[in-house]
Amino acid sequence: MIRLEKRPQPSRAWTVATPLLAVALTMVAGGLMFALLGKDPVVAIRTIFWDPLFHEQFASYSRPQLLVKAGPLILIAIGLSLGFRAGIWNIGAEGQYIMGALAGAGVALALYPLDAWFLFPLMVVAGALGGWAWAMIPAILKTRFRTNEILVSLLLVYVAEQVLASMALGLMKNPEGGGFPGSRNLQHYPAAANTELIAGTGMHWGVAAAFIAVIAVYVLLTRHILGFQIRLAGQSPRAARFAGVNPNALVVICLGLSGALAGLAGLFEVAGPGGRINIGFNQGYGFTAIIVAFLGRLHPVGILLAGLLMALTYIGGELAQFMLGIPSAAIQAFQGMLLFFLLGVDVLSNYHIRLGRRRAA
Amino acid sequence: MTALLTVEGLTKAYPGVIANDHVGFDIAQGEVHALLGENGAGKSTLVKMIYGLVQPDAGRMTLRGKPYVPASPSAARKAGVAMVFQHFSLFDALSVAENIALGMETPPPMRRLAARIREVSETYGLPLTPDRLVGGLSAGERQRVEIIRCLLQDPRLLIMDEPTSVLTPQEVAILFATLRKLAAEGTAILYISHKLEEIRTLCDRATILRRGRVVESCNPREKSAAQLAEMMVGTKLTAPSRAGGNPGGVVLEVSGLSLPSANPFGTSLRDISFSVRAGEILGIGGVAGNGQDELLDALSGEAAVTPGAVRLRGRPIGALGPGPRRRVAVLAAPEERLGHAAAPDMSLTENAMLTAAIREGLAARGFLKWPAAKAFAEKVIAAFDVRTPGPGNAARSLSGGNLQKFVIGREVLQRPEVLVVNQPTWGVDASAAAAIRQSLLDLAASGTAVIVISQDLDELMEISDRFAALNEGRLSPPRPAQGLTLEEIGLMLGGAHDMEVAHVAE
Known part of the structure; x- marks a missing residue:
């Protein structure tokens, strides 16, 4: 008989090892799934994890894509991790991402064709405010009326998608676009474009912002009273109240920060790789970032690594679809396995596994 | 009266504390027996041993003349010992009948179970509807679910741990009526409490524990609440050891x-x-x-x-x-x-x-x-x-x-x-x-x-x-601790207050 025995304190070794173990298990189970689909599992796994970075033919295209995809994932996940640590569940980063993109792009489109140095900074501020404002809806409803922030933030994603569609078809539609839906391409508007900072690397302002956010949140969590209160509230809500933490203030701060960062990610995407506001502009970064946050154990450095890993599975997944004809649903299942195994093996950091019959207490 | 359960020399030590030190007492059929003591006196450990949750280090128990060594609560239940805990273990989102079925080893079909629940609840004056969700029940009603869960097993001995701590006076009155009826039918009840008036009202005999030992056994009806408190606390209520200095402003x-x-x-x-x-x-x-x-x-x-x-x-x-x-x-x-x-x-x-x-x-x-x-x-x-x-x-x-x-x-x-x-x-x-x-x-x-x-x-x-x-x-208004008698403390603790309402309600 197998039974679990709680450790007196969480094991540091396992805290580091469980994400690696989860990745390994995902490779095994994913390989099995690919094999059942009639694909060579070794080739499939190699195509997903190895080829995007080192394949002589594809790597020159896909290597910069790694940062392009990882940037928004990390930026959003860093924001979400603050709330998740405090037990505040913002599931609607996708909506905040859309609203940030709309607010930022809206500034650029409204001022088109103004050519001024302050345009891009203004868009950044607008993007953050757009995401923040969208996140304030669940925050205020939760603090005032005790609604569940999970439901409200999630459902607001679908509202945001409708707003996005309406903008793409109406207010923000390109007047010179020949009647096609979608806004002007901001990449063709130099004052508003979020260009590559170092050519050929995929490094743009959003990626820089993600790295800054990683460092800032690391400092916040380890050195600042607010970070301490966030950790305390998540681990032990009653002790947090005893320590003087105001739970409502924490809800507003955590949702606000994660919303602002998601909004920033949306702005950097629409002004950079995405280029324009259009239906289907959002590609699920806001949801994938939830996986990234947990895969990184809600730790800033972990999230950085997890974001890169997740971006790799994205790019590799596309490559596998293209090269091996693996269905996209299988790629999504593969990504889902990552989260599943991570949560599953998480038990090892808090419990010993003991084999054998339980002795009478 | 013959003893239903006899406990002799029961001892249980935990690191740093002897929870029970050669505890011995007996319960007769149809008797309501109080286990009285302060927190930490060893009441919980004792009943956990009787209910098979904890194994004693030494001592023995005899149930209906046969050696009784329950290895687990289910063994205790098979032997006819049931227990209602102070903290309920019920699922809010399930109905009364479903909750009761969950606790049974071989639950009967739901319709038969519901009929049995109705029957038992009517017999013992414990109004309860089997298909109601537990989430909507009051604390008293939840306790009834636990009691009926026990009664369905036809227990010979029913252990109740601090049953009145979450009840209103009216609910206490109903509970006491039920317990008296059960006792009249021959079920022995082991009643754990530190509410003195309750014990004087309900119980035939009281075993008083202090620091893991049995210090007294008496008929609580013949004692005053103050006398019981004295036994429970010990006569050596020492006056403050330090001189009552000069408090400031x-x-x-x-x-x-x-x-x-x-x-x-x-x-x-x-x-x-x-x-x-x-x-x-x-x-x-x-x-x-x-x-x-x-x-x-x-x-x-x-x-x-x-x-x-x-x-x-x-x-x-x-x-x-x-x-x-x-x-x-x-x-x-x-x-x-x-x-x-x-x-x-x-x-x-x-x-x-x-x-x-x-x-x-x-x-x-x-x-x-x-x-x-x-x-x-x-x-x-x-x-x-x-x-x-x-x-x-x-x-x-x-x-x-x-x-x-x-x-x-x-x-x-x-x-x-x-x-x-x-x-x-x-x-x-x-x-x-x-x-x-x-x-x-x-x-x-x-x-x-x-x-x-x-x-x-x-x-x-x-x-x-x-x-x-x-x-x-x-x-209560604060009083100087020095010179305060046990009787005065007992009155201040006011264990008698809430019970008087129950008397009136009967």
Whole structure:
């Protein structure tokens, strides 16, 4: 008989090892799934994890894509991790991402064709405010009326998608676009474009912002009273109240920060790789970032690594679809396995596994 | 009457404490037998052994003339022993019948079970509808579910652990009628309580436990509540060992403090007034669940009250939260060590930061000084002899006594003007308890106003200058502890109050 025995304190070794173990298990189970689909599992796994970075033919295209995809994932996940640590569940980063993109792009489109140095900074501020404002809806409803922030933030994603569609078809539609839906391409508007900072690397302002956010949140969590209160509230809500933490203030701060960062990610995407506001502009970064946050154990450095890993599975997944004809649903299942195994093996950091019959207490 | 269950020489030791020391008594068929004692006297351990939850170290039990060695609760149930716990184990989202079926080894079809539930509930006057969701039931109704769950097994012996602690007087009356009917049919009932009047009303015999030993066995109807209390507490209620020095001026004044309870099983505070002087220890006694947690919350600032209800040297502080109260040197140590006074998974250094950030200057402009926090944690560990490998260890890795010393020490070393502690020595071994009491006495001697909320009368008599009793959210006027007789304490604890309503209702 197998039974679990709680450790007196969480094991540091396992805290580091469980994400690696989860990745390994995902490779095994994913390989099995690919094999059942009639694909060579070794080739499939190699195509997903190895080829995007080192394949002589594809790597020159896909290597910069790694940062392009990882940037928004990390930026959003860093924001979400603050709330998740405090037990505040913002599931609607996708909506905040859309609203940030709309607010930022809206500034650029409204001022088109103004050519001024302050345009891009203004868009950044607008993007953050757009995401923040969208996140304030669940925050205020939760603090005032005790609604569940999970439901409200999630459902607001679908509202945001409708707003996005309406903008793409109406207010923000390109007047010179020949009647096609979608806004002007901001990449063709130099004052508003979020260009590559170092050519050929995929490094743009959003990626820089993600790295800054990683460092800032690391400092916040380890050195600042607010970070301490966030950790305390998540681990032990009653002790947090005893320590003087105001739970409502924490809800507003955590949702606000994660919303602002998601909004920033949306702005950097629409002004950079995405280029324009259009239906289907959002590609699920806001949801994938939830996986990234947990895969990184809600730790800033972990999230950085997890974001890169997740971006790799994205790019590799596309490559596998293209090269091996693996269905996209299988790629999504593969990504889902990552989260599943991570949560599953998480038990090892808090419990010993003991084999054998339980002795009478 | 023949003995249904005989217990002889039952002994159970835990590290640092002998919970039961050669306990022996017997219960006859159809008898309502009280097990009386203070918290920590060993009542729970004893019934856990009878119910098969805990295996005794020594001693033996005989049930209906045969040796009785229950290895598990299910073995106990098979032998005809059932138990209703103080804390219910019911699922809110399931119906009454489903909850009962869950607890059965071979549940009958749901329709037959529902019919049986109706039958039993009518027979014993326990109104209950089988298809209602448990989530919508009152505490009394939930308890009925637990009782009916037991009665469906046709028990010969029914153990009830503190059954009236969550009941209204009317529900108590219904419960007592049921128990009397059961007893009349020959079921023996082992009734655990420290409510003296209840026991005098209901029970035929009482076995009194003190510090793990049987100290007396009597017919509670022939004794007064004061006599029972004396047996329970022990006659050696020592007068305060230190001379009642010269308390200074009033530091903390509480007047007309009322606080509606935040949770449905909590107790609302009603019009509480008292004051504490510098250098004085005010002891607040009372049975658990009479508003102790709520009073601590109101004094620590976790629950905001009207500004004027709590005053520090005349200045209203009732509306201040925990942080601002610490700034003015009003500190507190709650009862629940893990999860309230300390965060279980955080290190002792982080737990030092938890309450000491403000007064010990462990944060500057929002940034935390971890080396200073570690130094403060080490200071607490050294000054209060906390046994732990170091301040980097998680709070949950410490034993109860050591963590409690850390929690008390953390507040004491912050030089409070007012310190409020709730159950400072609950579940703490004797030597740690003595150290904690001594530190509270020393703190008072240095001029701090100390409020000790406790259920341990010995403790309160040992350290308090004045004593007040908390009963159903009301506080009796404080009286000097020196010279207070047991009878007076019993009256102040007012165990008799709530029961008189039940008499009338019958």
